[in-house]
Amino acid sequence: MLKIHNPKSVAAPIGTYSHGIETPPNARWLHVAGQIGVRPDGSVPATVEEQTEVVWQNILAVLADAGMGIGDVVKITSFLTRFENFPKFAQVRAKYLGSHRPASTLLVISSLARPELLIEVEAIAAKASAPARPARRPSARTAKTKRRAKR
Numbered sequence: 001m002l003k004i005h006n007p008k009s010v011a012a013p014i015g016t017y018s019h020g021i022e023t024p025p026n027a028r029w030l031h032v033a034g035q036i037g038v039r040p041d042g043s044v045p046a047t048v049e050e051q052t053e054v055v056w057q058n059i060l061a062v063l064a065d066a067g068m069g070i071g072d073v074v075k076i077t078s079f080l081t082r083f084e085n086f087p088k089f090a091q092v093r094a095k096y097l098g099s100h101r102p103a104s105t106l107l108v109i110s111s112l113a114r115p116e117l118l119i120e121v122e123a124i125a126a127k128a129s130a131p132a133r134p135a136r137r138p139s140a141r142t143a144k145t146k147r148r149a150k151r
Helices: 048-065 083-097 140-150
Strands: 003-005 020-022 028-036 073-080 103-108 119-127
Touching: 028 048, 048 073, 048 083, 048 119, 073 083, 083 103
Parallel strands: 073 103
Antiparallel strands: 003 020, 028 119, 073 119
């Protein structure tokens, strides 16, 4: 279980994020490379809304491949090429995050690797390891079965 830290000594978050996320001991970590708005067929949607949808679909696919979900995301770093795209980006992001509030950083940059790309998002996720099962003592029946098998 992730623990959220939004201390009262710091201004409240102004968006869909938390100031800090604490992960459980012995968690599995997943670093998701920056995802861009490129569909599986290689096409790039024209609008920031469509690119953001593709970005979040890609992130969810990587998380699912690792047996994780959106609730396991602890940190997001987003790169926008135009500040005026922020409201549309934020609306799509909020749809995918729901009530989850990972730590987050947003940067507005001059460009990404390809001129048609408007958004890139990278993520870090952590999932608690399943608790170890206590060793079971063999039952009398199991021991009896093993003795029969040796005969």
